[in-house]
Amino acid sequence: MIEARWGGRPDVARRAADRKRASMVSERNPSEPPVDIRRFLHDDTTGLPRRAIFEDRLRHARARAERRSEVFAVVLMEFAAPPEAASLLQSDPTLRAELAARVTEPLRISDTVAVFDATQLAIILEDTSNMIGAQIAVSRMLESGHVPLVAAGHSFLPVIKAGLAVTSPPHIPAGRLLEQADLALERAYNRVGSDFVTYRDGI
Numbered sequence: 001m002i003e004a005r006w007g008g009r010p011d012v013a014r015r016a017a018d019r020k021r022a023s024m025v026s027e028r029n030p031s032e033p034p035v036d037i038r039r040f041l042h043d044d045t046t047g048l049p050r051r052a053i054f055e056d057r058l059r060h061a062r063a064r065a066e067r068r069s070e071v072f073a074v075v076l077m078e079f080a081a082p083p084e085a086a087s088l089l090q091s092d093p094t095l096r097a098e099l100a101a102r103v104t105e106p107l108r109i110s111d112t113v114a115v116f117d118a119t120q121l122a123i124i125l126e127d128t129s130n131m132i133g134a135q136i137a138v139s140r141m142l143e144s145g146h147v148p149l150v151a152a153g154h155s156f157l158p159v160i161k162a163g164l165a166v167t168s169p170p171h172i173p174a175g176r177l178l179e180q181a182d183l184a185l186e187r188a189y190n191r192v193g194s195d196f197v198t199y200r201d202g203i
Helices: 012-026 037-041 051-068 083-091 093-104 131-145 174-190
Strands: 071-080 112-117 120-128 149-151 154-156 159-167 196-198
Touching: 051 071, 051 112, 051 120, 051 174, 071 083, 071 093, 071 131, 071 174, 083 093, 083 149, 083 154, 093 112, 093 120, 093 131, 093 149, 120 131, 131 159, 131 196, 159 174, 174 196
Parallel strands: 159 196
Antiparallel strands: 071 120, 071 159, 112 120, 149 154
């Protein structure tokens, strides 16, 4: 059982900081050195998009699914480690990048992966036939990630939890779908013996 969810979740303070950084970029004095905007939009370690790009793609995915009367899903996934190895995973970005690469290897090119913070990924599963298809995709990701990691001569099995939210026409707002995935992820942490939970009404 995980004793603590280190790394934290995106909160009000973090989002405010993101907005402040974006404002600093837009208001930069022309005489100052150029700012690498990519650093604000992509994770330095993995190169994956950050939350701002993900939310934009989520809105587009919803609009596309609405036009085509298709099902799509959102997954929130978090990494942790047993207490004796927590410091290794927390201090080594290459380990987190390796783990992110493993869990996303089964995804299709049409799917979107983003980094929300050091230990949390967000995924958009497009062209999903139904809830079962989305659940199978998440199961494959978890299976791909459940391989021992090695650092500083120590081997440990990472702990991976996921929350899945699936929407079909008429689609709920994109922000609400993300909230549902977050609630499902929270439930996955509280449910013993479960790696991931699918959001259902009344969860």
